[in-house]
Protein backbone atom coordinates (compact mmCIF):
# COMPACT_ATOMS: atom_id res chain seq x y z
CA UNK A 1 0.00 0.00 0.00
CA UNK A 2 2.74 2.40 1.05
CA UNK A 3 4.73 1.57 -2.09
CA UNK A 4 1.69 2.06 -4.29
CA UNK A 5 1.15 5.47 -2.70
CA UNK A 6 4.78 6.42 -3.24
CA UNK A 7 4.57 5.32 -6.86
CA UNK A 8 1.43 7.40 -7.48
CA UNK A 9 3.07 10.36 -5.78
CA UNK A 10 6.17 10.09 -7.94
CA UNK A 11 3.96 9.81 -10.99
CA UNK A 12 2.07 13.03 -10.20
CA UNK A 13 5.25 14.88 -9.32
CA UNK A 14 6.64 13.79 -12.64
CA UNK A 15 3.63 15.15 -14.52
CA UNK A 16 3.77 18.46 -12.68
CA UNK A 17 7.50 18.85 -13.19
CA UNK A 18 7.44 18.00 -16.87
CA UNK A 19 4.54 20.20 -17.84
CA UNK A 20 5.45 22.79 -20.50
CA UNK A 21 3.35 25.28 -18.58
CA UNK A 22 4.42 26.90 -15.36
CA UNK A 23 2.74 25.40 -12.30
CA UNK A 24 3.01 27.10 -8.93
CA UNK A 25 1.33 26.04 -5.69
CA UNK A 26 1.23 28.33 -2.67
CA UNK A 27 -0.20 27.87 0.82
CA UNK A 28 -2.73 30.27 2.32
CA UNK A 29 0.06 32.59 3.49
CA UNK A 30 1.42 32.85 -0.04
CA UNK A 31 4.47 30.67 0.60
CA UNK A 32 5.35 28.60 -2.49
CA UNK A 33 5.21 24.82 -2.08
CA UNK A 34 5.68 23.83 -5.70
CA UNK A 35 7.49 25.75 -8.45
CA UNK A 36 7.83 23.40 -11.40
CA UNK A 37 10.41 23.30 -14.19
CA UNK A 38 8.01 25.05 -16.59
CA UNK A 39 7.83 27.99 -14.17
CA UNK A 40 11.63 27.96 -13.88
CA UNK A 41 11.95 28.14 -17.67
CA UNK A 42 9.38 30.88 -18.14
CA UNK A 43 10.42 33.09 -15.23
CA UNK A 44 14.13 32.39 -14.92
CA UNK A 45 13.95 31.74 -11.13
CA UNK A 46 14.93 28.34 -9.74
CA UNK A 47 12.60 26.25 -7.58
CA UNK A 48 15.23 26.50 -4.87
CA UNK A 49 14.97 30.30 -4.85
CA UNK A 50 11.20 30.13 -4.61
CA UNK A 51 10.07 27.22 -2.49
CA UNK A 52 9.46 28.33 1.07
CA UNK A 53 10.44 31.90 0.18
CA UNK A 54 7.39 34.16 0.02
CA UNK A 55 9.60 37.22 -0.42
CA UNK A 56 11.20 35.97 -3.64
CA UNK A 57 7.84 34.81 -4.84
CA UNK A 58 6.41 38.31 -4.53
CA UNK A 59 9.07 39.63 -6.88
CA UNK A 60 7.20 38.27 -9.86
CA UNK A 61 3.79 37.91 -8.23
CA UNK A 62 3.30 41.06 -6.19
CA UNK A 63 0.93 41.12 -3.20
CA UNK A 64 -1.57 43.41 -4.98
CA UNK A 65 -1.73 41.06 -7.95
CA UNK A 66 -2.11 38.03 -5.68
CA UNK A 67 -4.89 39.79 -3.76
CA UNK A 68 -6.69 40.67 -6.97
CA UNK A 69 -6.40 37.10 -8.26
CA UNK A 70 -7.72 35.72 -4.95
CA UNK A 71 -10.63 38.17 -5.12
CA UNK A 72 -11.48 36.96 -8.62
CA UNK A 73 -11.23 33.32 -7.59
CA UNK A 74 -13.60 33.90 -4.69
CA UNK A 75 -16.11 35.74 -6.84
CA UNK A 76 -18.05 33.87 -9.48
CA UNK A 77 -17.64 36.57 -12.13
CA UNK A 78 -14.44 35.11 -13.52
CA UNK A 79 -15.41 31.47 -13.74
CA UNK A 80 -16.92 28.99 -11.28
CA UNK A 81 -16.37 29.68 -7.55
CA UNK A 82 -12.81 29.02 -6.39
CA UNK A 83 -11.56 29.21 -9.97
CA UNK A 84 -10.10 31.84 -12.24
CA UNK A 85 -10.47 31.04 -15.91
CA UNK A 86 -7.66 31.88 -18.34
CA UNK A 87 -6.61 35.50 -18.02
CA UNK A 88 -3.97 37.41 -20.01
CA UNK A 89 -1.39 38.97 -17.72
CA UNK A 90 2.23 39.98 -17.61
CA UNK A 91 4.88 38.66 -15.23
CA UNK A 92 8.33 40.13 -14.81
CA UNK A 93 11.03 37.48 -15.13
CA UNK A 94 14.30 37.34 -13.21
CA UNK A 95 16.03 39.52 -15.85
CA UNK A 96 13.40 42.20 -15.36
CA UNK A 97 11.79 41.45 -18.73
CA UNK A 98 8.05 41.37 -19.24
CA UNK A 99 6.65 37.91 -19.97
CA UNK A 100 3.08 37.85 -21.29
CA UNK A 101 1.24 34.73 -20.07
CA UNK A 102 -2.15 33.11 -20.03
CA UNK A 103 -2.89 32.47 -16.37
CA UNK A 104 -5.52 30.35 -14.66
CA UNK A 105 -5.83 29.44 -10.98
CA UNK A 106 -7.79 27.38 -8.50
CA UNK A 107 -8.19 27.46 -4.75
CA UNK A 108 -7.29 24.11 -3.20
CA UNK A 109 -9.49 22.88 -0.37
CA UNK A 110 -9.18 19.95 1.95
CA UNK A 111 -12.45 18.94 3.56
CA UNK A 112 -13.87 22.32 2.62
CA UNK A 113 -11.00 24.17 4.28
CA UNK A 114 -8.87 26.44 2.08
CA UNK A 115 -5.27 25.17 2.17
CA UNK A 116 -3.71 27.02 -0.74
CA UNK A 117 -3.98 27.74 -4.43
CA UNK A 118 -2.47 26.56 -7.67
CA UNK A 119 -1.65 28.81 -10.61
CA UNK A 120 -0.94 27.53 -14.11
CA UNK A 121 0.48 29.77 -16.80
CA UNK A 122 1.70 29.40 -20.37
CA UNK A 123 4.31 31.54 -22.08
CA UNK A 124 2.87 33.72 -24.87
CA UNK A 125 6.12 35.28 -26.08
CA UNK A 126 6.57 33.07 -29.15
CA UNK A 127 2.92 33.28 -30.17
CA UNK A 128 2.84 37.05 -29.77
CA UNK A 129 6.08 37.36 -31.73
CA UNK A 130 4.68 35.36 -34.62
CA UNK A 131 1.51 37.49 -34.46
CA UNK A 132 3.49 40.69 -34.60
CA UNK A 133 5.59 39.43 -37.50
CA UNK A 134 2.45 38.44 -39.38
CA UNK A 135 0.87 41.81 -38.75
CA UNK A 136 4.00 43.61 -39.91
CA UNK A 137 4.20 41.46 -43.06
CA UNK A 138 0.55 42.16 -43.77
CA UNK A 139 0.98 45.90 -43.26
CA UNK A 140 4.00 45.78 -45.57
CA UNK A 141 1.95 44.02 -48.26
CA UNK A 142 -0.89 46.50 -48.03
CA UNK A 143 1.65 49.30 -48.17
CA UNK A 144 3.43 48.07 -51.29
CA UNK A 145 0.09 47.36 -52.90
CA UNK A 146 -1.01 50.90 -52.26
CA UNK A 147 2.22 52.32 -53.63
CA UNK A 148 1.95 50.04 -56.66
CA UNK A 149 -1.52 51.25 -57.55
CA UNK A 150 -0.57 54.87 -56.99
CA UNK A 151 2.44 54.18 -59.20
CA UNK A 152 0.28 52.78 -61.97
CA UNK A 153 -1.93 55.82 -61.87
CA UNK A 154 1.01 58.23 -61.82
CA UNK A 155 2.63 56.43 -64.74
CA UNK A 156 -0.59 56.71 -66.73
CA UNK A 157 -0.97 60.41 -66.00
CA UNK A 158 2.70 61.11 -66.72
CA UNK A 159 2.57 59.36 -70.09
CA UNK A 160 -0.59 61.21 -71.09
CA UNK A 161 0.71 64.61 -70.08
CA UNK A 162 4.20 64.26 -71.49
CA UNK A 163 3.32 64.90 -75.13
CA UNK A 164 0.94 67.85 -74.65
CA UNK A 165 3.53 69.47 -72.40
CA UNK A 166 6.21 69.11 -75.04
CA UNK A 167 3.75 70.68 -77.50
CA UNK A 168 3.07 73.67 -75.22
CA UNK A 169 6.76 74.22 -74.76
CA UNK A 170 7.63 74.08 -78.45
CA UNK A 171 4.84 76.48 -79.48
CA UNK A 172 5.62 78.86 -76.63
CA UNK A 173 9.28 78.91 -77.70
CA UNK A 174 8.23 79.55 -81.31
CA UNK A 175 6.02 82.44 -80.20
CA UNK A 176 8.81 83.85 -78.10
CA UNK A 177 11.19 83.71 -81.03
CA UNK A 178 8.78 85.71 -83.16
CA UNK A 179 8.17 88.37 -80.52
CA UNK A 180 10.29 91.49 -80.37
CA UNK A 181 12.54 91.72 -77.29
CA UNK A 182 10.41 94.49 -75.80
CA UNK A 183 7.03 93.03 -76.68
CA UNK A 184 4.49 93.42 -73.90
CA UNK A 185 3.65 89.71 -73.82
CA UNK A 186 7.19 88.47 -73.68
CA UNK A 187 7.27 88.30 -69.88
CA UNK A 188 3.99 86.37 -69.78
CA UNK A 189 5.36 83.97 -72.33
CA UNK A 190 8.43 83.40 -70.25
CA UNK A 191 6.24 82.55 -67.27
CA UNK A 192 4.41 80.02 -69.45
CA UNK A 193 7.69 78.47 -70.55
CA UNK A 194 9.09 78.28 -67.00
CA UNK A 195 5.94 76.80 -65.55
CA UNK A 196 5.74 74.26 -68.36
CA UNK A 197 9.33 73.25 -67.72
CA UNK A 198 8.45 72.77 -64.06
CA UNK A 199 5.59 70.51 -65.09
CA UNK A 200 7.99 68.55 -67.27
CA UNK A 201 10.34 68.07 -64.33
CA UNK A 202 7.49 66.72 -62.26
CA UNK A 203 6.43 64.40 -65.05
CA UNK A 204 9.98 63.17 -65.45
CA UNK A 205 10.16 62.38 -61.75
CA UNK A 206 6.84 60.61 -62.00
CA UNK A 207 8.27 58.50 -64.77
CA UNK A 208 11.32 57.84 -62.59
CA UNK A 209 8.99 56.67 -59.87
CA UNK A 210 7.02 54.40 -62.14
CA UNK A 211 10.00 52.91 -63.93
CA UNK A 212 9.64 49.18 -64.06
CA UNK A 213 13.12 47.86 -63.88
CA UNK A 214 16.72 48.57 -63.18
CA UNK A 215 18.86 49.97 -65.97
CA UNK A 216 22.39 48.77 -66.58
CA UNK A 217 23.46 46.58 -63.73
CA UNK A 218 27.07 46.26 -62.78
CA UNK A 219 29.40 45.48 -59.94
CA UNK A 220 30.33 48.70 -58.17
CA UNK A 221 31.44 50.27 -54.93
CA UNK A 222 28.53 51.95 -53.13
CA UNK A 223 30.95 54.06 -51.05
CA UNK A 224 32.19 55.57 -54.30
CA UNK A 225 28.67 56.57 -55.35
CA UNK A 226 27.95 58.05 -51.92
CA UNK A 227 31.16 60.10 -52.08
CA UNK A 228 30.25 61.32 -55.54
CA UNK A 229 26.76 62.39 -54.41
CA UNK A 230 28.13 64.23 -51.40
CA UNK A 231 30.72 65.91 -53.60
CA UNK A 232 28.13 67.07 -56.10
CA UNK A 233 25.64 68.25 -53.53
CA UNK A 234 27.87 69.86 -50.97
CA UNK A 235 28.95 72.47 -53.50
CA UNK A 236 25.45 73.80 -53.68
CA UNK A 237 24.75 76.93 -51.67
CA UNK A 238 22.02 75.21 -49.65
CA UNK A 239 24.60 72.81 -48.22
CA UNK A 240 27.14 75.40 -47.08
CA UNK A 241 26.11 75.26 -43.44
CA UNK A 242 25.68 71.50 -43.37
CA UNK A 243 28.43 69.20 -42.19
CA UNK A 244 28.39 65.86 -43.94
CA UNK A 245 30.21 63.12 -42.04
CA UNK A 246 30.95 59.96 -44.00
CA UNK A 247 31.80 56.83 -42.04
CA UNK A 248 32.18 54.50 -44.97
CA UNK A 249 33.51 51.03 -44.28
CA UNK A 250 36.66 50.55 -46.40
CA UNK A 251 35.91 46.82 -46.55
CA UNK A 252 32.35 47.28 -47.79
CA UNK A 253 31.68 44.55 -50.33
CA UNK A 254 30.87 45.72 -53.83
CA UNK A 255 27.32 45.07 -54.98
CA UNK A 256 25.62 44.41 -58.28
CA UNK A 257 22.95 46.95 -59.07
CA UNK A 258 22.13 50.13 -60.93
CA UNK A 259 24.55 52.83 -59.72
CA UNK A 260 22.64 55.57 -61.55
CA UNK A 261 19.40 54.83 -59.77
CA UNK A 262 21.15 54.47 -56.42
CA UNK A 263 22.78 57.84 -56.94
CA UNK A 264 19.25 59.23 -57.27
CA UNK A 265 18.34 57.54 -53.98
CA UNK A 266 21.23 59.06 -52.07
CA UNK A 267 20.67 62.49 -53.59
CA UNK A 268 17.00 62.45 -52.59
CA UNK A 269 17.84 61.37 -49.03
CA UNK A 270 20.47 64.10 -48.73
CA UNK A 271 18.13 66.77 -50.11
CA UNK A 272 15.37 65.74 -47.72
CA UNK A 273 17.81 65.80 -44.80
CA UNK A 274 18.97 69.28 -45.76
CA UNK A 275 15.34 70.44 -46.02
CA UNK A 276 14.56 68.98 -42.61
CA UNK A 277 17.45 70.94 -41.08
CA UNK A 278 16.59 74.17 -42.92
CA UNK A 279 20.10 74.10 -44.32
CA UNK A 280 21.91 73.92 -40.97
CA UNK A 281 23.13 70.85 -39.08
CA UNK A 282 24.88 67.55 -39.62
CA UNK A 283 24.26 64.58 -41.87
CA UNK A 284 26.03 61.33 -40.98
CA UNK A 285 26.29 58.61 -43.58
CA UNK A 286 27.43 55.18 -42.41
CA UNK A 287 28.02 52.15 -44.60
CA UNK A 288 28.70 48.65 -43.35
CA UNK A 289 28.21 45.04 -44.40
CA UNK A 290 25.25 43.14 -42.93
CA UNK A 291 26.26 40.89 -40.00
CA UNK A 292 25.49 37.84 -42.15
CA UNK A 293 27.67 39.21 -44.96
CA UNK A 294 24.84 38.89 -47.47
CA UNK A 295 24.44 42.58 -48.21
CA UNK A 296 25.12 46.10 -47.05
CA UNK A 297 23.46 48.54 -44.66
CA UNK A 298 23.53 52.28 -45.19
CA UNK A 299 22.24 54.84 -42.73
CA UNK A 300 21.58 58.51 -43.36
CA UNK A 301 21.11 60.41 -40.12
CA UNK A 302 20.26 64.08 -39.90
CA UNK A 303 19.81 66.49 -37.04
CA UNK A 304 16.63 67.92 -38.53
CA UNK A 305 13.06 68.38 -37.41
CA UNK A 306 12.21 64.67 -37.42
CA UNK A 307 9.06 63.10 -38.81
CA UNK A 308 5.79 63.38 -36.92
CA UNK A 309 4.47 59.91 -35.93
CA UNK A 310 1.16 60.48 -37.72
CA UNK A 311 2.81 60.90 -41.13
CA UNK A 312 5.49 58.22 -40.74
CA UNK A 313 3.68 55.58 -42.74
CA UNK A 314 2.82 58.00 -45.54
CA UNK A 315 6.19 59.44 -46.45
CA UNK A 316 6.97 56.85 -49.12
CA UNK A 317 3.70 57.45 -50.93
CA UNK A 318 3.89 59.40 -54.17
CA UNK A 319 2.74 63.02 -53.80
CA UNK A 320 2.84 62.88 -50.03
CA UNK A 321 4.63 65.98 -48.89
CA UNK A 322 4.60 67.90 -45.64
CA UNK A 323 6.32 70.82 -47.28
CA UNK A 324 4.67 74.11 -48.19
CA UNK A 325 2.88 74.20 -51.55
CA UNK A 326 5.36 74.64 -54.36
CA UNK A 327 8.23 73.44 -52.13
CA UNK A 328 7.96 69.71 -52.55
CA UNK A 329 6.12 67.41 -54.91
CA UNK A 330 6.30 64.43 -52.58
CA UNK A 331 7.97 62.24 -55.15
CA UNK A 332 11.50 61.99 -53.72
CA UNK A 333 10.91 59.16 -51.27
CA UNK A 334 8.58 57.25 -53.55
CA UNK A 335 11.35 57.17 -56.16
CA UNK A 336 13.76 56.08 -53.42
CA UNK A 337 11.36 53.35 -52.33
CA UNK A 338 10.94 52.06 -55.87
CA UNK A 339 14.68 51.90 -56.57
CA UNK A 340 15.44 50.09 -53.32
CA UNK A 341 12.63 47.64 -53.88
CA UNK A 342 13.82 46.92 -57.42
CA UNK A 343 17.19 46.07 -55.91
CA UNK A 344 15.51 43.60 -53.57
CA UNK A 345 16.37 45.80 -50.60
CA UNK A 346 14.42 47.60 -47.90
CA UNK A 347 14.25 51.11 -46.51
CA UNK A 348 12.92 52.29 -43.18
CA UNK A 349 12.84 55.52 -41.25
CA UNK A 350 13.41 56.04 -37.53
CA UNK A 351 12.73 59.43 -36.17
CA UNK A 352 12.64 61.32 -32.94
CA UNK A 353 10.55 64.38 -33.44
CA UNK A 354 12.64 67.46 -33.04
CA UNK A 355 15.89 65.50 -32.80
CA UNK A 356 16.41 64.09 -36.26
CA UNK A 357 15.81 61.18 -38.56
CA UNK A 358 17.69 58.09 -39.66
CA UNK A 359 16.92 56.37 -42.92
CA UNK A 360 18.26 52.81 -43.05
CA UNK A 361 18.76 51.21 -46.44
CA UNK A 362 19.51 47.49 -46.75
CA UNK A 363 20.70 46.15 -50.08
CA UNK A 364 21.54 42.58 -51.05
CA UNK A 365 24.91 41.86 -52.66
CA UNK A 366 23.19 41.20 -55.92
CA UNK A 367 20.10 43.12 -56.99
CA UNK A 368 17.24 40.76 -57.40
CA UNK A 369 15.36 42.86 -59.87
CA UNK A 370 12.08 42.76 -58.05
CA UNK A 371 9.13 44.16 -59.83
CA UNK A 372 6.85 42.78 -57.16
CA UNK A 373 4.69 45.51 -55.75
CA UNK A 374 5.83 47.99 -58.34
CA UNK A 375 4.58 46.66 -61.62
CA UNK A 376 3.29 49.30 -63.90
CA UNK A 377 1.86 48.74 -67.34
Ligand SMILES: Nc1ncnc2c1ncn2[C@@H]1O[C@H](COP(=O)(O)OP(=O)(O)OP(=O)(O)O)[C@@H](O)[C@H]1O
Nearest residue numbers: 272273276306315321322323328329330331332333
Ligand atom coordinates in the same frame (compact mmCIF):
# COMPACT_ATOMS: atom_id res chain seq x y z
N1 LIG B 1 15.08 63.50 -43.36
C1 LIG B 1 13.82 63.89 -43.15
N2 LIG B 1 13.49 64.54 -42.01
C2 LIG B 1 12.20 64.93 -41.78
N3 LIG B 1 11.18 64.73 -42.64
C3 LIG B 1 11.46 64.07 -43.78
C4 LIG B 1 12.78 63.63 -44.10
N4 LIG B 1 12.72 63.01 -45.30
C5 LIG B 1 11.44 63.09 -45.71
N5 LIG B 1 10.68 63.72 -44.80
C6 LIG B 1 9.23 63.97 -44.90
O1 LIG B 1 8.69 63.12 -45.88
C7 LIG B 1 7.97 63.88 -46.84
C8 LIG B 1 8.08 63.18 -48.19
O2 LIG B 1 9.40 63.25 -48.69
P1 LIG B 1 9.63 63.20 -50.25
O3 LIG B 1 11.07 63.29 -50.53
O4 LIG B 1 8.89 62.03 -50.81
O5 LIG B 1 8.88 64.48 -50.78
P2 LIG B 1 9.31 66.01 -50.64
O6 LIG B 1 10.73 66.12 -50.18
O7 LIG B 1 8.28 66.69 -49.82
O8 LIG B 1 9.19 66.50 -52.14
P3 LIG B 1 10.21 66.19 -53.34
O9 LIG B 1 11.21 65.21 -52.86
O10 LIG B 1 9.35 65.63 -54.42
O11 LIG B 1 10.78 67.51 -53.67
C9 LIG B 1 8.60 65.26 -46.79
O12 LIG B 1 7.70 66.24 -47.21
C10 LIG B 1 8.94 65.39 -45.32
O13 LIG B 1 7.82 65.81 -44.59
Ligand SMILES: [Mg+2]
Nearest residue numbers: 268272332333
Ligand atom coordinates in the same frame (compact mmCIF):
# COMPACT_ATOMS: atom_id res chain seq x y z
MG1 LIG C 1 12.25 65.02 -51.14
